[in-house]
Amino acid sequence: MIFSKRTSPYVSGKQDVSSIMRQVLYALIPGTAVLIWYFGWGMLSNLVLAIVFAELLEWGMLTLRQRPVRPFLSDYSAVVTAWLLAVAMPAFSPWWLIAIAMIFAIVIAKHLYGGLGYNPFNPAMVGYAAVLVSYPVQMTIWPAPVDFSVVHIDLGQTLQHVFAGSAQGWDALSAATPLDAVKVSLSLNKPLSDIYATGQFGLLAGQAWEWVSLAWLLGGLWLLWQRIIGWQIPVALLGTLALMASVFWLIDAQAYASPLFHLFSGAAMLGAFFIATDPVSASTTPTGKLFYAGGIGLFTYIIRTWGGYPDAIAFSVIIMNMAVPLLDYYTQPRVYGTKRGLQG
Amino acid sequence: MIQTLHKLWRNHGGLHLDYHKEDSNAAPVRHLPMAEELIIPLQQHSGYKPTLTVKAGDYVYKGQEIASHTGFMKVPLHASTSGTITAIEERPIAHPSGLSDLCIILKPDGKDDWDNARMLAYPNPSQVDGEILRQRICAAGIVGMGGAVFPAAIKLNVHDNIPIETLVINGAECEPYITCDDRLMREKPVEILRGVQIMMHIIATQRCLIGIEDNKPEAIAAMQAAREELGDQRIEIIPIPTLYPSGSEKQLIKILTGKEVPSGGRPATIGIVCHNPATARAIYRAVVLGEPLIDRYLTITGKGVAQPCNVEVPLGTPIQHLIAHSGGYTPAAKRLAMGGPMMGISLHTDQIPVVKATNCILVSDIPESEQQPALPCIRCGRCAEACPANLLPQQLYWHSRARDFDKAEQYHLFDCIECGCCAYVCPSHIRLVDYYRFAKAEIRTQRDAKTKANIARERHDFHQERLERAKREKAEKLAKHKAQAQTTTDDGKKAAIQAALERAKAKKAEAAAQTTTGETTE
Numbered sequence: 111m112i113f114s115k116r117t118s119p120y121v122s123g124k125q126d127v128s129s130i131m132r133q134v135l136y137a138l139i140p141g142t143a144v145l146i147w148y149f150g151w152g153m154l155s156n157l158v159l160a161i162v163f164a165e166l167l168e169w170g171m172l173t174l175r176q177r178p179v180r181p182f183l184s185d186y187s188a189v190v191t192a193w194l195l196a197v198a199m200p201a202f203s204p205w206w207l208i209a210i211a212m213i214f215a216i217v218i219a220k221h222l223y224g225g226l227g228y229n230p231f232n233p234a235m236v237g238y239a240a241v242l243v244s245y246p247v248q249m250t251i252w253p254a255p256v257d258f259s260v261v262h263i264d265l266g267q268t269l270q271h272v273f274a275g276s277a278q279g280w281d282a283l284s285a286a287t288p289l290d291a292v293k294v295s296l297s298l299n300k301p302l303s304d305i306y307a308t309g310q311f312g313l314l315a316g317q318a319w320e321w322v323s324l325a326w327l328l329g330g331l332w333l334l335w336q337r338i339i340g341w342q343i344p345v346a347l348l349g350t351l352a353l354m355a356s357v358f359w360l361i362d363a364q365a366y367a368s369p370l371f372h373l374f375s376g377a378a379m380l381g382a383f384f385i386a387t388d389p390v391s392a393s394t395t396p397t398g399k400l401f402y403a404g405g406i407g408l409f410t411y412i413i414r415t416w417g418g419y420p421d422a423i424a425f426s427v428i429i430m431n432m433a434v435p436l437l438d439y440y441t442q443p444r445v446y447g448t449k450r451g452l453q454g
Numbered sequence: 455m456i457q458t459l460h461k462l463w464r465n466h467g468g469l470h471l472d473y474h475k476e477d478s479n480a481a482p483v484r485h486l487p488m489a490e491e492l493i494i495p496l497q498q499h500s501g502y503k504p505t506l507t508v509k510a511g512d513y514v515y516k517g518q519e520i521a522s523h524t525g526f527m528k529v530p531l532h533a534s535t536s537g538t539i540t541a542i543e544e545r546p547i548a549h550p551s552g553l554s555d556l557c558i559i560l561k562p563d564g565k566d567d568w569d570n571a572r573m574l575a576y577p578n579p580s581q582v583d584g585e586i587l588r589q590r591i592c593a594a595g596i597v598g599m600g601g602a603v604f605p606a607a608i609k610l611n612v613h614d615n616i617p618i619e620t621l622v623i624n625g626a627e628c629e630p631y632i633t634c635d636d637r638l639m640r641e642k643p644v645e646i647l648r649g650v651q652i653m654m655h656i657i658a659t660q661r662c663l664i665g666i667e668d669n670k671p672e673a674i675a676a677m678q679a680a681r682e683e684l685g686d687q688r689i690e691i692i693p694i695p696t697l698y699p700s701g702s703e704k705q706l707i708k709i710l711t712g713k714e715v716p717s718g719g720r721p722a723t724i725g726i727v728c729h730n731p732a733t734a735r736a737i738y739r740a741v742v743l744g745e746p747l748i749d750r751y752l753t754i755t756g757k758g759v760a761q762p763c764n765v766e767v768p769l770g771t772p773i774q775h776l777i778a779h780s781g782g783y784t785p786a787a788k789r790l791a792m793g794g795p796m797m798g799i800s801l802h803t804d805q806i807p808v809v810k811a812t813n814c815i816l817v818s819d820i821p822e823s824e825q826q827p828a829l830p831c832i833r834c835g836r837c838a839e840a841c842p843a844n845l846l847p848q849q850l851y852w853h854s855r856a857r858d859f860d861k862a863e864q865y866h867l868f869d870c871i872e873c874g875c876c877a878y879v880c881p882s883h884i885r886l887v888d889y890y891r892f893a894k895a896e897i898r899t900q901r902d903a904k905t906k907a908n909i910a911r912e913r914h915d916f917h918q919e920r921l922e923r924a925k926r927e928k929a930e931k932l933a934k935h936k937a938q939a940q941t942t943t944d945d946g947k948k949a950a951i952q953a954a955l956e957r958a959k960a961k962k963a964e965a966a967a968q969t970t971t972g973e974t975t976e
């Protein structure tokens with residue numbers, strides 16, 4: 111009898127790229143559901159548009175680059191990128207804004223660098239940063255997070271806004287995000303207690319937003335539990351952010367927001383569990399991951415507090431992406447039977 | 455079970471696998487009818503081939519030497535049973551390359567007759583000089599039977615400058631499916647321990663640690679009981695957590711002693727010698743019974759065999775014969791390997807025989823995941839988490855693939871034990887270990903080429919130097935001769951010149967005297 115030959119090992123584990131990406135998508139569901147609860151069709155349209163654009167662009171680029179389409183399309187990595195962008199962008203984003211973001215993410219940040227596995231920068235964050243810098247106005251108009259059932263914006267209105275531009279009275283619905291509000295007020299030298307008194311703040315951070323963050327946290331903990339992500343990145347990112355916030359908050363609680371506010375505002379939770387953990391663009395060594403995520407936490411605090419943008423996860427991730435080769439090189443683990451460090 | 459309080463250390467990484475041990479470990483070892491012909495490859499261990507001492511047509515007794523050892527690293531071969539050598543020819547052997555190699559073909563006569571081929575027995579080995587016992591182990595053809603097939607006698611050759619503190623016996627058997635050491639420890643624990651005592655005597659050590667993974671409680675109990683029976687306080691039976699690859703020599707040493715074998719070094723450099731239980735038993739039989747290594751325990755298992763089991767068979771038995779006596783193949787039989795699913799060698803045919811290194815015949819199906827194409831590395835780091843050597847497999851892969859071998863070596867390529875953990879966990883299904891094997895082979899070839907080139911260059915230089923020296927010597931000689939000749943001729947010349955001058959003077963004087971213009975002559 112003749113047997114087919116193969117090199118060892120002959121068995122393999124159960125995780126593959128598409129199963130990992132699928133689990134990430136599952137873990138995104140709670141946070142997304144809360145967003146949909148508050149923003150209704152506006153968040154759904156973001157999501158659908160982003161995914162459609164992402165898959166089209168992925169398909170187009172794979173075809174252009176003459177790569178096998180099926181294994182790569184079914185790896186769900188483009189869907190994850192699209193999903194992350196969709197939930198990071200303001201609800202009811204116009205279609206062209208999403209399209210531009212996706213082009214930056216999929217075409218430029220991913221495929222022009224060589225596709226899955228080769229991109230040094232986090233595609234979703236490149237897309238996000240690109241549109242944030244180019245269209246700061248559109249990117250900072252979040253509609254007020256209202257209970258979906260209270261102010262009803264139906265599908266027709268949504269589509270009209272997304273594809274044909276603003277309907278009348280639309281602006282009235284928009285509101286500053288808590289991070290924005292804090293930033294603006296502080297720049298006017300108002301003490302934080304005044305801002306908190308406006309009533310758009312909940313127990314942890316902004317009303318509604320704290321629920322979104324809690325839902326991201328829930329999904330993230332599930333990913334940890336499923337061993338899809340390691341503890342290093344979320345712990346180091348949130349830890350550094352909280353540490354920085356605590357130090358300044360203890361110095362002057364009226365001029366600096368509390369650590370809880372920082373952890374539960376903006377994209378901190380989403381970033382810690384879903385964005386910074388993107389394996390391709392993160393550091394791969396255990397120690398490197400600590401520095402990488404710690405750096406993101408640090409820059410996020412710095413940019414949020416003293417920089418020109420209310421939220422800073424995207425920029426911080428991109429900055430730390432640049433440091434990855436260096437981090438990887440200098441944080442190599444000690445190999446069995448050797449002294450620490452590189453050989454020779 | 456007696457709980458030992460021995461402190462254990464942890465290695466980095468490792469995997470919990472599906473072990474499938476119960477497929478084959480329930481029943482006692484079986485003895486099969488003799489095969490039609492035995493195929494004994496001449497080369498069974500790393501190093502050089504032994505020299506043939508029989509020819510086609512010879513009749514041999516069981517245990518008779520059929521290839522002899524001369525010199526370092528050479529281990530003899532013995533007839534596994536009595537019969538006639540029908541041929542000495544190339545046959546397929548168990549090698550990753552799938553190539554054929556020279557084999558001795560023995561047709562058994564069914565008598566299984568030792569005649570007087572047994573060697574002199576030493577019933578009381580502790581009374582015998584260690585070096586004599588070591589020679590015996592070599593003469594009995596014993597190699598490491600856990601798969602490494604390094605000549606056992608060489609491992610037991612200790613040097614005075616590094617005393618051996620600890621003998622480690624590797625009963626971990628961490629690869630899935632394989633259970634032959636498990637059965638051996640259950641069935642022959644006293645023989646194993648007596649072999650251990652012989653080794654301790656040879657290397658003059660007072661401590662032996664026997665590590666057994668805790669998924670083998672019966673083996674642990676049997677070994678504990680045998681130790682009580684022998685009453686040897688120097689030997690400790692230590693259950694260790696089941697975690698692949700704890701049975702890798704380096705990893706086991708760390709688990710049991712906390713020491714790490716230095717990169718590129720041998721355990722002996724840190725005062726440790728490591729052997730396998732099957733080797734220990736073979737040593738017992740060689741020394742106390744005078745029997746060379748001609749048979750072994752092995753596991754026949756996997757989805758592809760109808761009745762997985764353990765057998766004790768003569769070396770040279772073709773795999774086909776083993777399968778036929780294990781209920782034959784099942785429809786799932788698609789892949790044949792010698793060894794376990796993580797590190798075994800894939801074979802293309804079942805005509806290949808059992809050799810000293812064969813601990814398992816694994817017949818498996820082809821898992822679905824294999825049909826998936828490899829995707830690019832997503833740098834997820836799962837490979838690094840799993841690596842027991844604490845390497846960065848993704849970096850090794852990257853540099854090996856780019857043929858940047860210097861970089862790969864900087865990332866400690868040669869500390870990779872090829873355990874396959876990284877490839878097992880890789881979600882992109884990259885055949886990582888293949889890249890390491892490739893890179894190692896390339897580097898070795900380059901090094902060989904370099905050494906060869908160096909040797910050639912040295913030779914050339916030497917030759918050149920010799921030529922030069924010869925030339926120089928010749929030249930010197932010549933110069934000497936010339937010098938000698940010169941001195942003589944010089945004198946002559948001087949005399950001639952002198953004479954000429956004098957003649958000229960005389961002429962001048964003559965001319966002056968004759969008042970004629972004599973300038974033209976000058």
Ligand code: SF4
Binds near residue numbers: 832833837847882883
């Ligand atoms: S496990 Fe595979 S995909 Fe992940 S880092 Fe290692 S080689 Fe890359």
Ligand code: SF4
Binds near residue numbers: 850
């Ligand atoms: S095969 Fe080599 S690199 Fe891979 S896990 Fe084993 S030791 Fe590490």
